[in-house]
Amino acid sequence: MGTERGTSLLDRRTRFALWVRRPGSWVEIAAWAALAAFVVWTIGPALIGHGTFLNTGLLGRYTPWGETFQSTTASTNILNSDTIDTVAPQNSLLTRLAHEGVFGAWNPYVAGGAELGGVPDSGAWSPLALPWWILPLAAAPGWVKLLEIVVVTVGMSLLLRRWGVPRAGWAIAALVYSSSGFMVAWSNWPQTRVAACIPLLFWAIDRAAVELRARDVIAVGVPLASMLLGGFPAIVGYALFIGGLYFLVRTIVAHRRWVPVLVSGAIAVGGILFGLLLSAWQLVPFAINATSLVDFSGRGQSGPNGLGTPPLVSAWVPDISFVQSTGPAWGIRNPVEEYSYLGIAAVVLVAAAVLIRPATHTVASLPDDATPAVRARHDLVRRRTRGVVAIVASMLALAVVIVYLGGPVLSAVRELPVFDTNPIGRARVVVMFLAAAMAGVGFGRLVQPENLRDELARFRAAGPLRRTGRIAAVAVVLFTAVGVGMQTLLAIPPIAEEYVHRTKLEILTVGILGAVTVVLVVLVWVFRSRVLATVAAVGVVALVVVPAVTATKPWWPIAPTSTFYPTTPAIDYLQEHVSAQDRYAATGSAMLPGSSSYYRIRETTGHAFQTGEWKDLMRAVDPDTYPTATYLTFEPNLMPSLARSGILDRLSTKYLVADPSAPLAGTAEAGAAQTKWSDLTADNPSVDSASNTGPVNGITFTGPPAPTLTPGGMTLDVAIVADDSGKTITSTSTRVPGLGGPRNVALQGSTIPRSTSWHVRITVTGQDKLVPIGTDDAGDAVMSIIRPVSGDGVRVVHTGDATIYERGAALDRVRWASDQVVERTGPARVRALADQSLPDSTVVLSAPSEHTADPDSSAEITLRGSDVNSTVAEVDATGSGWVVVADSLQRAGWTATVDGEPTDLVAADDAGAAVWVPAGEHTVELRYTVPGARTGYLLTGGSVVLAVLTCTVVTLLVRRRRRPGDDAARL
Incomplete structure (x- = not known):
């Protein structure tokens, strides 16, 4: 046995030595080194603790951090504030609560309260979010990005391996996709965690289409479930749309008979169902939440127009519509919604994939005496590669038309689910993926090309159909090349005048890089020199990675670790004075609404999905609030009226936070x-x-x-x-x-x-x-x-890094009401709550109640310590009345008990709720449980158990059916 191990080790060393001596091996080394270099140069410092990948340097633009960051270099990306005001605070809150032994189903700190761990919105349940759960918070974003790149690399490798692409092409495909506009611009949002799994999903779809093996139900289900848990289902929808078209064409081309096509369809559908069941513990609550709470109005694609010319041109000229991520822009959308970088070298490689045939494009013929098993294996290999390039190229062309060019195709597609509730720009993720996969194929063709002279000889001997196909491929490439030039010229007129010269120089640079790439590709295609081919291929690698790093670095600033949500005097003040009975509200961008989740301070404003009732109250306070459906802040110019708002009094808004230079509350x-x-x-x-x-x-x-x-x-x-x-x-x-x-x-x-x-x-x-x-x-x-203003109880309590007002008229969040009025309509309730003549002791009910409060009653209410999912109050009342809770409670999941006995939770003060309490000492508890969670857990648990049992039974049956001589035959 020792001799066998020594021989095996010697064989491995010999194979490695022989491999290194091959010229093609150096191309492979260069490709993988380029991928590693991209990681090191873009996120490397964050991985070793020299900064954080989360763009917290951007906090220096906002009150109250500006004074703290006065000596900090400004961030190069001003476009991703969502990641620091909602995504990272939610992830940090959920994971820190878990470390404290609490499942954070509810977030009480933002916009009167919002769902947290019971739905996948934060993306914290994605497998790629693991670093948030086990690493220091400042380090987690960088390692999440590394995991994304690793998963992209694994997925691309598995997929391109099935297509017969050399290993060097795997690395290039992973590099192009990881540095693509979507994956770069949306970093630190849940979107990229979902998108990183698309290559794995396509690998599984390809297996289901070709292999006809039942185990591919699991192969499809696992990456799909990972994507669904990632927190952005629109990306899943886009991937399944293009993936479904790819699957349909792929299985028909591979099998050419209806029975195997139907079998493969059953496997794919089973995989999708399995993925849905695996993620049901989050999907069922999400569905309930989305149908009752999420406002999809204004989110969908309208009209037949795609993203247009400039976003398409940004695939090879990254700054055609904006100056990187630093702010100046002349497009019609946020650059995050349209940035489509691939690199001019990748575009050339896509063309190479269509034009150049692989040196091993045919499978050796079988001898007549080949066994059925050998024939089956031979047929499988042929099916894996049959028509792949044509199919993927067609899917890419379709995706480009839908996303960028628009027209009748987009008009039809936008009526489909997912497309009807999301802007079409986010679908560019499938363009980025397909183009990256084609670039990998193209680089593989560059590594092992069929020489052009051999190709011409084959062309002359080919039949009319094959000749027509090759001519069509050449025509498509030429048409695309002309289109690239024309689209670039059309993108110049909208450029802001002061940036025209700068952009023209960039276009010239891109043109030179593209021409050099074309020359290198042609040299490899035309000449048979191995040395020349190696040098040219390594040059192409450099032309891919260097521009990718250059384009990506401004989008991915590494912020000093000291900028990761530091405390300031204003934040210290709020943490000390905002009790469980109070809230603060932000004006403008002060406190960056939503960051309260990180600091665990209750906030009236914030960045989260909110109920219609809460929004109605907020719009009554500030009619122009909600620049987006989820972003809530107040206009600073309204400070005098905010200070005296009866609605804010009812919502326990005891403090207002403003920029130091904001308009002042009072009489001038x-x-x-x-x-x-x-x-x-x-x-x-x-x-x-x-x-x-x-x-x-x-x-x-x-x-x-x-x-x-x-x-x-x-x-x-x-x-x-x-x-x-x-x-x-x-x-x-x-x-x-x-x-x-x-x-x-x-x-x-x-x-x-x-x-x-x-x-x-x-x-x-x-x-x-x-x-x-x-x-x-x-x-x-x-x-x-x-x-x-005399008698309004408003006073300045903190200045310097921020201005903080105390509103003395604000009521407690949990209070006693000894009187009640009924207003049956929302507008009437809002008017009643805004009326400052409404007594503090009166609650506004949404419907008549069988209970009537004792107007002479009073109560002492003491809040008892509880977790984030509940509010517990000890009540000592002289008579019967209502315990009113001024949270955003008009949503499924909330229940109430009095002394442990279930009781009605009555809609009160429009967005809140009230509990009837008789005289005496009582314990009132309101608790949030995730609606639909039990059903989801049962579906997910049942699917896992069923999958394990099925796999176990199949394995045992296979082993029992094995013939005794099988093992000997293998030796």
Whole structure:
């Protein structure tokens, strides 16, 4: 046995030595090295702890992190704020709760509450999200991206291996797909976790179409389930649409008889059903949630127009519609929705896949005495490769027409499920995948090409049908080449004038790279020199990977780990003061609505799916809120009305957060007219105002007539100084990039006595130029004073990195109601809740109740510690009444108990709910359980058990049916 092991080891070493000496092996090494280099140069630092792949450097653009990040380099990607305000906070909340032993079915911290772990929206249940569960949070995004690339590589390798493509082509296909526009632009969203499994799904679909083996039900089901758990079902729908067309054509071409075609169809359908059952524990709750909560209006594709010319051209000229991910754009969509990069070298390789035939394009003929088993194997090999390039090329052409060119085909397709509720741009993922697979095939043809002279000889000897096919292939490639040029020219006119020259230089560079790639491909095709072929193929590898890294790096900034959701004074204040009975609301982009899930602070605003009732209340507060269906924030200019909103009172919104320069809450008193300027310098940094008296919420002074910016920013200090003592009564300090025009400054001055005389001192430091401040003839800084409104209970409680107002009229989140009114319609309830004359002790019910509250009753309510899925209140009531909970509870899954006994959860205050409680001491509990979860668990568990039992029985039967001489025959 030892001798056999030594011989085997020697054989492996010999085979490896022989392999390395082959010229083609160096091409394979170069291809895999290019894939590794792409990983190292794009996400490498994040994998070794030198930064985070999550774009948290972008937080520096928002309040309150801007002051904390004042010395941090700006992010090169300003387009993916969703990943840091909702995706990452949800993933971090769910996984941290799991580490604490809690299944986070409910997220109480955003928009009055939203579903969390019971539905796949966050993408945390994707197998590719594993790093979120086991690694430090800052490290997880980078390792998720690495897993995506690994899964793409495995899927492409398995698929292209079936198609007979050399191993070097596998790496190129994986590289092109991993660096494609969709996979790059959507990184850190659930979309790419889903899309990374498409190659595996197509491999399984290809097996089901060709192999006719029942075990491929599992092969199809597992990647499909992984995709469904990834949190973005639209990508699954697109993949199944193109995959279904591919399967249909593939199985017909492979078998050419109806019986095997029907058998393969049954296997594929069984695989899809198995995938649905495997993911049913998330899909059933998702279906319930989607039908009752998700607003699909405005999401679908309208009209016959595809993405158009510029997005298509971005496949080879990445900046044709925008300057990378840094902001300037002249397209009609968000660049994330249209970026389609493949690389000009990949486009050439797609053409090579169509034009160049492989050196081993035929399978050796069988001898007449071949056994049935050998014949079956021979037939299977032929079926695996038969017509693949033509089928995939056709699917690619169809996808390009649907996604980019539009027309009647898109008009028909957009009526289908999934397409009717999503913009067509997201379907470009299938274009990226098919093009990458074709590029891999093309590079494989480059590694093992049939020489052009042999091809011409074969062409002359071929029949009319084959000749027509080859001529058609050449015509298609020429037509595509002309189309590439024409589309590029058509994409130039819309370019913003200041970027025309820059873009033309980029087009010229791309043209040169494309021409070089074509020359290298032709050299390999025409000449028989192995050395020349090796050098040319390695050159093509470089032309694929270098532009890919260059185009990708701006989209994938590596942020310092210190930027990963750091705390700030404003956040510290909210964490200390926002109790379980309160909420805060954001205005503008302050606090980046949705980040509250990471910091675990209850928020009225946020980024999440919300009920219609909650949206109705929010629109009553701010009619122009909801720039998207899920993004909720308030307009800063509405600050005075927000401070006095009766609806926000009812929703326990005790705090408002605003940018330091946002409009101020209160009543403005105009100051003196500005007639002169006081130039503030390093030697003379301050200017004082005239004297005033009494309380104040802030001031508005006149800054420079034109924006005055300083690299690295400057510090603005504003202090209220007592006239008599010269002592500072209150002050604030804010880091600003510059000053220009009117500047609002909030101050904690609402408690200054009316008799106290004071003046304001404005100080600017850190500037590198004059900073003019408006003054009157006497040289005093002119300003408007914002006074608190008497009796409204609104006061400034924090300034500096953010302005925070406390709203003293806000009611407790869980409160006692000793009276009730009934409003049967939503608009009537909203009007009643907005009316500030409605007594705090009154609850607005949506329907009559058999219970009537005792108007003389009162109660002491104490919240008991509970997990995120429940609210538990200890109630000591003098009479009967209602316990009102001001959460977003008008959705399936919520139940209530009083002293452990089930009771009705009555719709109250439009979006919330109330529980009837008699006099005495009672424990009231509201609990959320995922609707449909039990059914989903049973379906998933049953399918797993059935699959295991089936596999076990089949394995045992196969072993029993084996003839005793089989093992000996194999030896």
